[in-house]
Amino acid sequence: MLKVDLHCHSNVSDGVLAPAAVAAYARKGGVDAWALTDHDEVGGIKAARAKANELGMRFVPGVEISVTWANQTVHLVGLHVDEDNPDLLAGLAATRQGRDARGREIAAQLEQAGIPDAYEGALKYVGNPDLLSRTHFARYIVETGRCNSTPEVFRKYLSEGKPGYVPHRWAALDQAMGWIKSAGGIPVIAHPGRYRFDATAEGVLFDEFRQLGGNAIEVVTGSHTPDQYAVYAEVARRYGFLASRGTDFHAPGEARVEFDALPPLPANVTPVWHDWF
Ligand code: AMP
Ligand code: MN
Ligand code: MN
Ligand code: MN
Numbered sequence: 001m002l003k004v005d006l007h008c009h010s011n012v013s014d015g016v017l018a019p020a021a022v023a024a025y026a027r028k029g030g031v032d033a034w035a036l037t038d039h040d041e042v043g044g045i046k047a048a049r050a051k052a053n054e055l056g057m058r059f060v061p062g063v064e065i066s067v068t069w070a071n072q073t074v075h076l077v078g079l080h081v082d083e084d085n086p087d088l089l090a091g092l093a094a095t096r097q098g099r100d101a102r103g104r105e106i107a108a109q110l111e112q113a114g115i116p117d118a119y120e121g122a123l124k125y126v127g128n129p130d131l132l133s134r135t136h137f138a139r140y141i142v143e144t145g146r147c148n149s150t151p152e153v154f155r156k157y158l159s160e161g162k163p164g165y166v167p168h169r170w171a172a173l174d175q176a177m178g179w180i181k182s183a184g185g186i187p188v189i190a191h192p193g194r195y196r197f198d199a200t201a202e203g204v205l206f207d208e209f210r211q212l213g214g215n216a217i218e219v220v221t222g223s224h225t226p227d228q229y230a231v232y233a234e235v236a237r238r239y240g241f242l243a244s245r246g247t248d249f250h251a252p253g254e255a256r257v258e259f260d261a262l263p264p265l266p267a268n269v270t271p272v273w274h275d276w277f
Contacts, residue, residue, distance in 0.1 A: 006035040007246025011127030012044035014135035016251040019044035020051035029259020037062035040095045042083040066170040081185035091179035103132040105166045113163035188216040191223035216272040219243040222257040233266040243269035
């Protein structure tokens with residue numbers, strides 16, 4: 001059976017490895033078909049594809065777009081996107097705008113909370129100056145010794161209600177789906193179990209996604225607990241959605257699940273890649 005991983009980050013967004021190094025790391029973890037899905041960026045796709053080809057790994061060009069839906073951030077993965085499509089490129093550029101200003105506000109809040117110089121500190125971890133992420137702040141706060149891990153940083157800082165949380169308005173769901181469709185791609189709701197919607201709101205999200213032409217969600221992801229694999233497999237069946245799978249890899253050791261440890265999709269769902277390879 002092909003080992004497929006359709007959600008990963010490089011240092012073009014908030015991962016730590018260059019795109020080619022992520023490809024090599026995935027291959028070492030046994031991956032046969034792989035997508036790079038950097039946040040709001042496709043700048044790593046060409047290097048990732050070249051390395052994947054060299055390693056004999058099938059490649060899927062992807063992206064993970066930040067969306068605001070019902071006042072919360074939702075992530076939308078786009079798979080098989082044409083990374084040169086002008087609509088997609090313009091949409092992603094617009095989405096990235098404002099990350100720097102948000103970063104300065106995050107730093108100002110952290111300073112109030114007793115963590116000075118966080119803007120400069122976060123920048124040390126940035127591989128793409130256009131893509132300053134909360135993850136870069138988290139890595140810097142770990143470096144200062146205030147927390148032992150990035151999840152601990154997100155529990156104490158940077159998330160809603162905590163110091164360093166700056167609300168941000170991203171693209172709307174229909175816009176981001178439009179960019180993905182313009183680029184010939186397939187939109188996938190990333191890690192649905194991570195959002196803090198009640199059951200009603202979650203159902204509205206899935207209905208709206210389907211009305212906009214969406215038909216796939218992530219089921220097995222490093223951002224879900226094993227319990228959630230079963231929950232979202234059931235959701236996929238109920239809505240008739242295809243199912244996706246990926247580690248959501250960011251960095252060796254920082255990974256919630258390593259490439260060789262993520263379980264396969266449950267047997268009772270249809271993989272989003274069922275007719276791709
Ligand atoms: P941003 O797009 O700058 O708001 O940053 C979002 C990123 O922060 C996500 O893509 C994750 O990589 C990371 N993140 C969010 N929540 C957590 C968490 N609880 N633990 C670890 N990383 C997180
Ligand atoms: Mn991330
Ligand atoms: Mn995500
Ligand atoms: Mn991700």
